[in-house]
Amino acid sequence: MSPAAPDDRDPPHMRTARARHYLMCRPTYFDVVYSINPWMDPAKPVDTPLAIAQWERLREVYLSLGHTVDTIDPVPSLPDMVFAANGATVVDGRALVARFRDAERIAEGPAYHNWLRDNGFPELRTASFVNEGEGDYLLAGDWLLAGTGFRSDPRSHDEAQEYFGRPVIGLTLVDPDYYHLDTALTVLDEKTVAYYPAAFSPGSRSVLERLFPDALLATPADAEVFGLNATSDGYNVVLPQNATELAAQLRERGFNPIGVDLSELLKAGGSVKCCTLELRRDA
Structure with a gap:
């Protein structure tokens, strides 16, 4: 019998989950009473108890996956504080606290600064330029992918690079519906991302194609x-349940998509990642 022909197909993608440490803020005072992005319409009713229930489900999913979830106390006058990702960027145990563009959210920065200071992050500072935390800064391997175009000031990119000592890759957003980087791109593991090409400028699309073919x-x-x-977490991907085609792509690539319903929070222009700040302590 002749030897079998070699199988030149790519082996199955082996994905490894890694426990994460997250910070979240319960949407006790969630509402849409102003409009600072295209998703927000104060004329549309908001069901705050439903928003809380959906948020609680997201938190339960994280806990069931073995992640650590800390919570920051919500502030009555800050309905968008639920979007914890915007509060800071935390890498290698160092925290760069957000400086918000819009007056309605400015007070969130000091609230997150105080929580981080009181919970084991002595190396922290507040950004000098408008910088909306992990809304616009996403860690991908050794790089920090950094969004600009609608919120974070491009000068904040140099500031973040100097502070964290990691290369910062600037990416320009061009569609106001995707006003933060985390609405148009997600990091799946150190070498893999998913993104929506039309949200980016032509030059930024070319950068993404080179970095993540x-x-x-x-x-x-x-x-x-x-x-x-x-x-x-490198294997489990928590995402909005209606993103069915993306979920199918994830399964094909060896990830485990977990759909959740955060439709009430979407009325303010936020979903899974917006509610989730990752606290990275180790280099």
């Missing part, structure tokens, strides 16, 4: 339901 590309339908506003 094997990236997953989201469809317009999945982008519109904030499918890219997701979190990943």
Whole structure:
């Protein structure tokens, strides 16, 4: 019998989950009473108890996956404080606290600063330029992917690079519906991202194509339901449940998509990642 022909197909993708440490803020005072992005319409009713229930479900998912979830106390006058990702960027145990663009959110920065100071992050500072935390800063391996175009000031990119000592890759957003980087791109593991090409300038698309030639590309339908506003532990990807095509792509690539319903929080332009600040202590 002749030897079998070698199988030249790619082996199955082996993904490894890594326990994460997250900070979240219960949406006790969630409401839409002003408009600072295209998703917010104060004329539409908000069901705060439903928002709380959906948030609680997200927290339960994280805990069931073995992640650590700390919570920061919500402040009555800050309805968007639930979007903890915007509060800071935390890398290698160092925290760069957000400086918000809009007056309605400015007080969130000191609240997150105080929590981080009181909970084991002595190396911290508040950004000098507008910088909306992990809304616009996403760690991908050794790089910090940094969004600009609508919120974070491009000068904040140099500031973050000097503070963290990691290369910062600037990416320009061009569609106001995707006003933060975390609405248009998600980091799946150190070498893999998913993103929505139409949200980026031509030059930034070219950068992403060079850095991540094997990236997953989201469809317009999945982008519109904030499918890219997701979190990943390297294997489990928590994302909005309506992002069905992206979920199928993730399964094909060896990830485990877990859909959740955060439709009430989407009324303020936020979803899974917006509710989740990662606290990275180790280099």
